[in-house]
Amino acid sequence: MAEKNYNFKEIERKWQKKWEEKGIFRAKEGAKKKFYVLDMFPYPSGAGLHMGHAFVFSLGDIFARFKRLQGFNVLYPIGYDSLGLPAENAAITAGIRPEDYTKNSIANFMKQQKAMGWSYDWSRTFKTSDSSYYKWDQWIFLKMLEKGLAYRKKSSVNWCPKCRTVLANEQVVGGKCWRHEDTNVEIKYLEQWFFKITEYADELLSGLDKVYWSQRAKIMQKNWIGKSEGTEILFEVEGEKWPIFTTRPDTIFGVTFMVISCQHPRLFELVKEKQKKDAEKFLKKIKSVSEKEMGEVEKEGVFTGSYAINPINKEKIPIYAGNFVVADYGSGMVMAVPAHDQRDFEFAKKYKLPIKQVISGENVKEKAYAGAGILINSGEFNGLSSDEAKQHVTKALEFKKLGRKKVQYKLRDWLISRQRYWGTPIPVVYCEKCGIVPIPEKELPIKLPEHVKFGKGNPLETNEKWINTKCPKCKGKARRETDTMDTFANSSWYYLRYTDPKNKKRIFDTKKANYWAPIDQYIGGPEHITAHLIYIRFYAKFLRDLGLLKFDEPVLKYFTQGIVHASNGEKMSKSKGNVIEPLDTINKYGTDSLRLALVSSASPDKNTNWDENIVLGSYKFLNNFYNYFSSFNPGKKDARVESKVNSFVREITEDIENFQYNLAVIKIRQLFSFFQEKGADKLSAEIMLKLLYPFCPHITEELWQKFGNKSFLSLQKWPEADEKKINEQFEKEEKVIDDIINDINNVVRIIKDKGKNVSKVYIYSLPNELKLYESYSDAIEKRTGLSAKVYAVNAKDKYDPENKSKKVKPGKPGIYLE
RNA sequence: GCGGAUGUGCCGGAGCGGUCAAACGGGACAGACUCAAAAUCUGUUGGCUUAGUGCCUACAAAGGUUCGAAUCCUUUCAUCCGCACCA
Numbered sequence A: 001m002a003e004k005n006y007n008f009k010e011i012e013r014k015w016q017k018k019w020e021e022k023g024i025f026r027a028k029e030g031a032k033k034k035f036y037v038l039d040m041f042p043y044p045s046g047a048g049l050h051m052g053h054a055f056v057f058s059l060g061d062i063f064a065r066f067k068r069l070q071g072f073n074v075l076y077p078i079g080y081d082s083l084g085l086p087a088e089n090a091a092i093t094a095g096i097r098p099e100d101y102t103k104n105s106i107a108n109f110m111k112q113q114k115a116m117g118w119s120y121d122w123s124r125t126f127k128t129s130d131s132s133y134y135k136w137d138q139w140i141f142l143k144m145l146e147k148g149l150a151y152r153k154k155s156s157v158n159w160c161p162k163c164r165t166v167l168a169n170e171q172v173v174g175g176k177c178w179r180h181e182d183t184n185v186e187i188k189y190l191e192q193w194f195f196k197i198t199e200y201a202d203e204l205l206s207g208l209d210k211v212y213w214s215q216r217a218k219i220m221q222k223n224w225i226g227k228s229e230g231t232e233i234l235f236e237v238e239g240e241k242w243p244i245f246t247t248r249p250d251t252i253f254g255v256t257f258m259v260i261s262c263q264h265p266r267l268f269e270l271v272k273e274k275q276k277k278d279a280e281k282f283l284k285k286i287k288s289v290s291e292k293e294m295g296e297v298e299k300e301g302v303f304t305g306s307y308a309i310n311p312i313n314k315e316k317i318p319i320y321a322g323n324f325v326v327a328d329y330g331s332g333m334v335m336a337v338p339a340h341d342q343r344d345f346e347f348a349k350k351y352k353l354p355i356k357q358v359i360s361g362e363n364v365k366e367k368a369y370a371g372a373g374i375l376i377n378s379g380e381f382n383g384l385s386s387d388e389a390k391q392h393v394t395k396a397l398e399f400k401k402l403g404r405k406k407v408q409y410k411l412r413d414w415l416i417s418r419q420r421y422w423g424t425p426i427p428v429v430y431c432e433k434c435g436i437v438p439i440p441e442k443e444l445p446i447k448l449p450e451h452v453k454f455g456k457g458n459p460l461e462t463n464e465k466w467i468n469t470k471c472p473k474c475k476g477k478a479r480r481e482t483d484t485m486d487t488f489a490n491s492s493w494y495y496l497r498y499t500d501p502k503n504k505k506r507i508f509d510t511k512k513a514n515y516w517a518p519i520d521q522y523i524g525g526p527e528h529i530t531a532h533l534i535y536i537r538f539y540a541k542f543l544r545d546l547g548l549l550k551f552d553e554p555v556l557k558y559f560t561q562g563i564v565h566a567s568n569g570e571k572m573s574k575s576k577g578n579v580i581e582p583l584d585t586i587n588k589y590g591t592d593s594l595r596l597a598l599v600s601s602a603s604p605d606k607n608t609n610w611d612e613n614i615v616l617g618s619y620k621f622l623n624n625f626y627n628y629f630s631s632f633n634p635g636k637k638d639a640r641v642e643s644k645v646n647s648f649v650r651e652i653t654e655d656i657e658n659f660q661y662n663l664a665v666i667k668i669r670q671l672f673s674f675f676q677e678k679g680a681d682k683l684s685a686e687i688m689l690k691l692l693y694p695f696c697p698h699i700t701e702e703l704w705q706k707f708g709n710k711s712f713l714s715l716q717k718w719p720e721a722d723e724k725k726i727n728e729q730f731e732k733e734e735k736v737i738d739d740i741i742n743d744i745n746n747v748v749r750i751i752k753d754k755g756k757n758v759s760k761v762y763i764y765s766l767p768n769e770l771k772l773y774e775s776y777s778d779a780i781e782k783r784t785g786l787s788a789k790v791y792a793v794n795a796k797d798k799y800d801p802e803n804k805s806k807k808v809k810p811g812k813p814g815i816y817l818e
Numbered sequence B: 001g002c003g004g005a006u007g008u009g010c011c012g013g014a015g016c017g018g019u020c021a022a023a024c025g026g027g028a029c030a031g032a033c034u035c036a037a038a039a040u041c042u043g044u045u046g047g048c049u050u051a052g053u054g055c056c057u058a059c060a061a062a063g064g065u066u067c068g069a070a071u072c073c074u075u076u077c078a079u080c081c082g083c084a085c086c087a
Helices: A008-022 A051-069 A085-094 A098-116 A131-146 A197-210 A215-225 A249-254 A273-291 A342-350 A386-399 A510-516 A532-545 A582-589 A591-600 A612-630 A639-657 A661-678 A682-692 A697-706 A728-753 A767-775 A777-784
Strands: A034-039 A073-075 A150-160 A165-167 A186-195 A227-237 A240-246 A257-261 A301-309 A316-322 A333-336 A403-409 A428-431 A435-438 A468-470 A477-480 A521-524 A558-560 A760-765 A787-792 A814-817
Touching (some): A008 A591, A008 A697, A034 A510, A051 A073, A051 A591, A051 A639, A085 A098, A098 A591, A131 A532, A165 A186, A197 A227, A197 A403, A197 A532, A215 A532, A227 A386, A240 A333, A257 A342, A273 A301, A273 A316, A333 A342, A386 A403, A582 A591, A591 A661, A612 A661, A639 A682, A639 A728, A661 A682, A682 A697, A728 A777, A728 A814, A760 A767, A760 A777, A767 A777, A767 A787, A777 A787
Parallel strands (some): A034 A521, A257 A316, A760 A787
Antiparallel strands (some): A150 A165, A227 A240, A227 A301, A227 A403, A301 A316, A428 A477, A468 A477, A760 A814
């Protein structure tokens, strides 16, 4: 008989409405222990929600609902990271104003978000493109400026020709733009605004010990920050001292040449007249090489004609320009020790430069020896170990004021200028008399002008009226800064604004912020580890130093979710036409089914391929679930059922806590099957609803009500496992039953293969096991399709034509089939 | 090149020293119910064998530790992801 399909549409709409009306998910500061769950806020694109959104936000929602039931005061907000390029590009290609584009996109997003049933506190939502939000971006900028952490500098910067703006280091991925995988980043020399994130480099590194992130995430950040300890040594070149950085001062007697980066801004100060032509030719060649695909580029260089003096032994050594020295790390120049550094070795071989071994160990004929050892050929340092020599050499240099200990980072200062319109205007003016002048706090926000021309260059430069202003200091003529801030600035503190989103007087109330923050559980993609997650930590430390925050680390736990691909494993994308819209799936199966499906097939941190069958499977399960519980007749308490329930409560709780939703779902299904087989008492049934609730909140809320409960399931308490009720003996008994069913089916197959028919099974059990088999006889009948009869072996009236009861052993009853 | 992760049956994926030919889901196949089913239920799904048995081959490959390994160790191979000349 066909079961009725449950009316998910009606149920889901009903509960979404009720939750909203009653403000079930509103968060209020209080005495309860707080828990801050946060999904990274989305960029509201015109395309609407995609399956990846549906997936990642469901992960957060499940966790938030779970934590609420566990009794925490949960803050689970959402907003829109609405400043950014797509809105501006829509303005260029479709002639839509960025404000309108954003507004429409958000309306569309919201509709879909609500249909997904995510339990946000909607009263706290905001978008970053509101001047009431970006005003505080500007305020932070002014504070940075005040503290000397915002500065302008001319330097080589990354430029994306498609975005037509500069990019931060963190936005360059493998030499390409983060938004344009096919576009090589170009190097330009420009004067730009920077935030001095390197000021916090050390703390950004050490703070990683305080957070509970995956090993992988920590290592990635650690490498990105890239701390190395070494010595800065001054080499004299024609009377001027040039610093270089090395981690191997112990090899200083092995220096046989120097290499300056061919992109070094002061390179031509070193190039002699005689070598100028060669140098220029070389630079041209290098440039054409770097435009080719990446890959192993041979180390190449050219002699500059200049010589440096080795400060330790006064040797005169030639300076080369080379393509393998990074211009903006250290000082852009290195001392080359070919005997003990593989790169220098290769370079020396190519240009036939001397190789001088100064550390004993392996010989250095074929390749450099980069390990430690005992110093040789090193004057008074001979006989020292590498480690000792590092200290001694550095000390000797310090004594002569020609060197010092130094810590060097790979992390660069954060380039925040963008030459685009749809971002936060940087609140400074350029005054003819006073130079760069910050705009006073009380004049914030500096709003984006409505009328600009899109197309070429920075649109802000097209509104003269907006640009021309007065200097706040001297009231003379001044021009506004037309650069806007990187969108990553907007997202570096948004989590704090949620704690006090409507505050007009301050960036946020510090009491509120310090109550809710830091984020206890953050959820987002792996790609944010070396960008957003560094910036958000930097901002937190800065705001702490302003006295606004009482914690050091803004993100205590970080979960990186996987990506949902199309069914063939390709990326879902419009151009490939393989995008599945969450709304379509919801219309077909309901959001509870979709949510369940998204988390049931694989561990949430793994990439998965979309498979509609899984949604269908979830839908079938929920139908069964609904039909079972909507006509539920509670049974008596049964130790067996209670044991199962409690052991599953324990495990499922742990699984959800660890984001192993897939395992939790499997156990929920198993428990439900058990109920179908054995029945359940009322309490067990209610626990079942709670266990499924975080995943499928609508259907469980509905059933909760059907059970006669007046209050919301959303406000109940998460079940706790009663260890005393867990009895492992039951598990063993179940295994015995499974075994006998398997045996019966096996024999049935054999008999059928022989062409005979079977319809009945007789079971002969030891007297002390009789009850067990009797209690399972229904299940045996169901799963074998036979009518079953259970006898004790010693029963006088038993039907046993082949005397199978003789074979009986404990845990293994006799069976006869006919 | 360096660093990290992974490798299980037709597929997705559990298991992480014995109770494992391996949970759960999907697919496929068979049967039941039906006029009929894409619906529901039951079973089968490594091979051979068998009235509930026994054996063989199996958890990327090869070795090793152990009374015993999918699970621990070593090496190799493959895939994925980060950093890629950071001195």
